[in-house]
Amino acid sequence: MQKEPFNRALLEFLDVSVTPFHATAAMKKTLVSAAFKELHEDKPWNLKEGEKYFVTRNDASIVAFTYPKQRKGYVMIGAHTDSPCLKLKPNPVLKQCGLLQLGVAPYGGLLMNPWFDRDLSLAGRVSFMNEAGELCEEYIDFKEPIAVIPSLAIHLDKEANKNRSVNAQTDLVPIVTCNTEITLERLLFSQLKEPSPTQLLSHELSFYDAQHAAFIGLEQEFIASARLDNLLSCYVATRVLCNVSNNDAFLMVCSDHEEVGSESTSGAAGSFLESVLKRISGDFESYTCLMRRSLMVSCDNAHAVHPNFSDKHDANHAPQINQGVVVKVNANQRYASSSRGVSAFVHAAARIHEPTQTFVTRSDLGCGSTIGPITATRLGVETLDVGLPTYAMHSIRELAGSDDAWSLYNILRELKR
Numbered sequence: 282m283q284k285e286p287f288n289r290a291l292l293e294f295l296d297v298s299v300t301p302f303h304a305t306a307a308m309k310k311t312l313v314s315a316a317f318k319e320l321h322e323d324k325p326w327n328l329k330e331g332e333k334y335f336v337t338r339n340d341a342s343i344v345a346f347t348y349p350k351q352r353k354g355y356v357m358i359g360a361h362t363d364s365p366c367l368k369l370k371p372n373p374v375l376k377q378c379g380l381l382q383l384g385v386a387p388y389g390g391l392l393m394n395p396w397f398d399r400d401l402s403l404a405g406r407v408s409f410m411n412e413a414g415e416l417c418e419e420y421i422d423f424k425e426p427i428a429v430i431p432s433l434a435i436h437l438d439k440e441a442n443k444n445r446s447v448n449a450q451t452d453l454v455p456i457v458t459c460n461t462e463i464t465l466e467r468l469l470f471s472q473l474k475e476p477s478p479t480q481l482l483s484h485e486l487s488f489y490d491a492q493h494a495a496f497i498g499l500e501q502e503f504i505a506s507a508r509l510d511n512l513l514s515c516y517v518a519t520r521v522l523c524n525v526s527n528n529d530a531f532l533m534v535c536s537d538h539e540e541v542g543s544e545s546t547s548g549a550a551g552s553f554l555e556s557v558l559k560r561i562s563g564d565f566e567s568y569t570c571l572m573r574r575s576l577m578v579s580c581d582n583a584h585a586v587h588p589n590f591s592d593k594h595d596a597n598h599a600p601q602i603n604q605g606v607v608v609k610v611n612a613n614q615r616y617a618s619s620s621r622g623v624s625a626f627v628h629a630a631a632r633i634h635e636p637t638q639t640f641v642t643r644s645d646l647g648c649g650s651t652i653g654p655i656t657a658t659r660l661g662v663e664t665l666d667v668g669l670p671t672y673a674m675h676s677i678r679e680l681a682g683s684d685d686a687w688s689l690y691n692i693l694r695e696l697k698r
């Protein structure tokens with residue numbers, strides 16, 4: 282695969298992956314087209330050497346792996362499918378000032394200000410009863426912009442440019458229509474394939490920016506999109522799995538709920554990956570040996586040094602866009618990287634002449650975390666944290682470099698155990 286088609290397919294992936302459900306479906310599709318076979322957690326597995334498999338949980342997390350004859354240790358690539366967003370409340374309908382609005386709850390560490398004045402669409406999972414009285418489930422995506430959160434005009438808030446704070450309960454309520462007669466049921470049922478839904482039972486929907494991913498910059502140096510954190514890594518991981526030999530032991534895990542702490546059935550702190558690895562291993566002895574011989578590369582975005590705010594970085598650990606994958610180190614284990622894991626990664630990069638950079642947060646600033654330390658704790662597997670330099674993390678539209686994803690893809694493939 283070449284860099285140009287790789288990046289074009291990345292943009293397509295970003296556009297269709299509007300929720301963790303849609304991201305998982307998109308990865309599934311790519312894996313199926315590369316001859317991966319689907320497994321189901323609730324059925325017995327009969328793995329055959331030389332085959333490749335994937336399995337999902339809650340349709341929002343996915344594990345894919347090769348199953349070679351020689352399985353001394355796996356190169357595991359970890360990422361997350363979720364991104365900060367506005368989730369629809371169970372009873373969201375609000376009517377005021379001649380408008381119908383839908384109440385939302387912020388999901389994850391959302392940068393709220395950028396959500397004003399964007400063209401918003403809605404997607405996710407809908408559960409309903411059909412005419413036959415059966416419980417049905419569908420994934421929907423309005424695709425078109427159907428909502429907006431207008432800013433308050435500066436004339437009504439003279440202090441707006443000083444320090445406008447956002448009240449998540451009252452300020453961030455999307456406006457959907459002037460037709461206050463529309464019910465939530467009617468709105469959601471309009472998107473279903475099922476011709477005769479009778480009752481809405483439950484939903485898990487979120488708003489997203491309808492603007493498509495795009496190359497930006499005089500020489501298209503940048504990729505601008507929603508959800509770069511962490512769909513960039515999900516995409517790279519999927520491409521790696523699809524392009525390694527059947528004789529190499531590779532695994533990827535893309536989990537939901539990282540942005541809210543990973544503690545859920547499908548989150549990285551849950552049992553999903555561990556139970557897959559135990560089924561791959563067969564018995565406890567093999568499982569323990571496999572964990573001690575494997576390497577987990579937790580891939581999540583890294584803060585690139587911002588020219589307008591460069592003092593927010595430690596000068597010696599200030600990653601730049603398009604200057605290579607960032608290895609993330611934290612003295613207090615907010616990142617899982619040890620010198621052993623780091624050296625394995627940097628060694629692979631050096632072999633193929635790919636540059637790397639290092640990020641350490643300023644000692645007077647707090648540090649975010651990733652699925653890295655959680656997975657290391659749960660499995661006892663050597664883990665390191667890496668990521669692609671990114672601006673505006675957790676904004677509705679983030680920015681990354683158009684060279685870096687390709688570079689990560691090449692280094693990961695080089696990381697054979």
Ligand code: ZN
Nearest residue numbers: 510511581582
């Ligand atoms: Zn992330």
